[in-house]
Amino acid sequence: MSAHIASLAAELLARNFGGTDELLIGGVPISRLVHEHGSPLFVYDADIARRRYRDLSAAVSGFASVFYSVKANPNPEIARLFVEEGAGLEVASARELQIALQAGAPASRILFAGPGKGESELEFAVRARIGEVHVECFEEIQTLGRLAQDAGQRVRIGIRVNPIAAAQGGAMRMGGKPAAFGFDEESLADVIEALAGQAMLDLVGVHLFAGTQILDADTLLVQWGHGLDVAARVAQMIERPIETIDLGGGLGIPYHGADRALDLGKIAAGASRLAARKASDALLRDARVVLEPGRFLMGEAGIYVMSVRAVKQSRGTRFVVADGGMHHHLAASGNLGQVMKRDYPIVAATKLRAAAQDVAALVGPLCTPLDTLARQTALPVLAAGDLVAVLQSGAYGLTASPVNFLSHPAPKEILVSGGEPLVI
Numbered sequence: 304m305s306a307h308i309a310s311l312a313a314e315l316l317a318r319n320f321g322g323t324d325e326l327l328i329g330g331v332p333i334s335r336l337v338h339e340h341g342s343p344l345f346v347y348d349a350d351i352a353r354r355r356y357r358d359l360s361a362a363v364s365g366f367a368s369v370f371y372s373v374k375a376n377p378n379p380e381i382a383r384l385f386v387e388e389g390a391g392l393e394v395a396s397a398r399e400l401q402i403a404l405q406a407g408a409p410a411s412r413i414l415f416a417g418p419g420k421g422e423s424e425l426e427f428a429v430r431a432r433i434g435e436v437h438v439e440c441f442e443e444i445q446t447l448g449r450l451a452q453d454a455g456q457r458v459r460i461g462i463r464v465n466p467i468a469a470a471q472g473g474a475m476r477m478g479g480k481p482a483a484f485g486f487d488e489e490s491l492a493d494v495i496e497a498l499a500g501q502a503m504l505d506l507v508g509v510h511l512f513a514g515t516q517i518l519d520a521d522t523l524l525v526q527w528g529h530g531l532d533v534a535a536r537v538a539q540m541i542e543r544p545i546e547t548i549d550l551g552g553g554l555g556i557p558y559h560g561a562d563r564a565l566d567l568g569k570i571a572a573g574a575s576r577l578a579a580r581k582a583s584d585a586l587l588r589d590a591r592v593v594l595e596p597g598r599f600l601m602g603e604a605g606i607y608v609m610s611v612r613a614v615k616q617s618r619g620t621r622f623v624v625a626d627g628g629m630h631h632h633l634a635a636s637g638n639l640g641q642v643m644k645r646d647y648p649i650v651a652a653t654k655l656r657a658a659a660q661d662v663a664a665l666v667g668p669l670c671t672p673l674d675t676l677a678r679q680t681a682l683p684v685l686a687a688g689d690l691v692a693v694l695q696s697g698a699y700g701l702t703a704s705p706v707n708f709l710s711h712p713a714p715k716e717i718l719v720s721g722g723e724p725l726v727i
């Protein structure tokens with residue numbers, strides 16, 4: 304493999320974007336897409352997204368079904384792709400709910416979670432008769448109870464639980480500490496009492512989500528096991544079976560050299576142990592178990608492509624200045640909540656075989672040093688017009704970026720499916 308490409312990027316290129324000297328996505332040369340649509344661009348490969356969904360579904364079959372967390376990439380065509388694969392959708396706002404419905408998701412396979420849902424959002428969810436609303440505070444229980452009464456319609460409720468045990472090993476921890484997400488596990492009795500006082504709310508599920516970007520299978524399995532324990536406890540308290548156990552998302556993907564991909568073999572073995580445990584509990588036996596990953600399903604399927612505008616030296620450091628940056632891809636700049644800023648896998652997309660010249664900083668067009676997509680990356684000799692691609696960019700890319708900052712145009716998003724690129 305060419306000298307400028309680090310091992311993770313080389314592995315991703317070989318698996319997904321194999322070409323000669325030029326990156327191909329879904330079989331289409333990247334330079335053709337930039338020629339036709341300009342740059343910067345987000346490009347997604349539908350086949351990779353489908354493969355990720357199928358691989359994970361196969362690994363957890365017999366235990367859980369896989370939903371897609373729309374927040375990872377809310378482009379309506381991406382949501383549609385997963386719905387066509389058979390996924391349910393997890394949404395976090397009225398707009399995401401609208402996207403889910405337009406994507407053709409059956410209402411019964413939509414779950415709505417989020418720490419501060421507005422009344423109009425809840426009303427929309429009630430009217431749309433979605434599968435479950437996952438409540439996260441007492442005010443929401445009151446509001447939903449009233450909306451359900453007004454509409455004369457029963458509403459299925461899951462309790463979002465902030466678990467006692469933190470998931471170790473993830474980037475963003477959402478369990479085991481004070482959090483705005485869900486109810487503390489210690490307060491379940493109060494939540495159940497509040498729901499029991501609401502005639503039109505049916506408590507049917509529990510939902511745990513303890514962290515994101517978890518690469519260790521054992522950490523996830525411990526967390527899922529804890530989810531079964533919580534579900535069993537709630538079922539005993541309400542003296543009837545639980546219908547849905549939502550174990551959240553959080554499955555990670557490698558971004559950096561030291562990261563190891565999640566071991567799906569271990570996940571499969573652990574999932575079948577958990578399935579046996581669930582089957583042995585009469586109150587859980589018939590419950591559907593849901594996973595709702597976003598990053599795992601979409602991250603690897605997308606790249607962000609930029610054109611080089613200038614190459615300059617400043618006091619011994621080479622700067623490659625590109626036309627894209629943190630305003631489109633905040634996460635790659637290390638500013639989306641990362642503790643440590645580490646470079647994403649980045650390649651010179653039309654010079655894959657070129658040797659590295661020396662390390663360079665890859666920066667965008669914004670007037671801030673935060674707009675740095677790579678601090679010290681090995682890149683070949685580049686000139687204005689060359690293309691650079693950031694891999695692992697399908698999730699938390701455009702949607703998680705301050706696209707209006709400095710008022711550059713938003714990038715197009717292209718989905719390549721069956722060899723055909725479509726602007727989405």
Ligand SMILES: Cc1ncc(COP(=O)(O)O)c(C=O)c1O
Pocket residue numbers: 372374375393416512514515516551552553554595596597598599
């Ligand atoms: C409730 C909930 N579900 C699912 C997800 C998706 O997480 P990930 O993309 O890490 O799988 C998130 C992300 O923040 C979330 O808050």
